[in-house]
Amino acid sequence: MSGQDSLAHLRDLTRAFARERDWEQFHTPKNLAMALTVEAAELAEHFQWLPTGADHELDARKREGIRHELADVLLYLVQLADKTGVDLHAAAVEKIALNAAKYPAGQVKGDSRKYDQYD
Template sequence: MPKNLASALIVEAGELLEHFQWLTEEQSRNLPADKKQAVAYEMADVLLYFVQMVTALEVDLIETAHAKVGIKGQKYPVDQAR
């Protein structure tokens, strides 16, 4: 099931990206209302598959995110990143 959820998540992320294909940065920041709603629905699809995957794998995502920030902080110290 996690494999299928990961595949579905990528498909939905691709559908999200399609809305921005060929747009300039400015255009992507100023979507018309109907386009913005379509993008929001695609974002919701991505979120829903992502949440299902988190649940299926029993991942504590908040704990994992905190750990990942710590790992990144060690790998890329702030004083050396600037």
């Protein structure tokens, strides 16, 4: 299954899940964006106070929590894209190309500054 097909599959699953519970009425773009932000914060919480969040710092419980929060973030993102008519795969490919132009490898390699901090 391609990335685009996988995202379409998740979209279909989230549509059915919401429909079965009559939750579509609550899934406005604003509410989905807010829920996405909350889930991203819950993901960050698993890394809070760790020196780096590297694999050796994570126990099984943390890994499971991270996995579940990543899934929540992805599912809300897929739902938000669905409600706003955004093709996530196409948008991601486009954004990678834009970032490549903004951050030419020969100019920024090994440098973490933002694009507007270069001479």
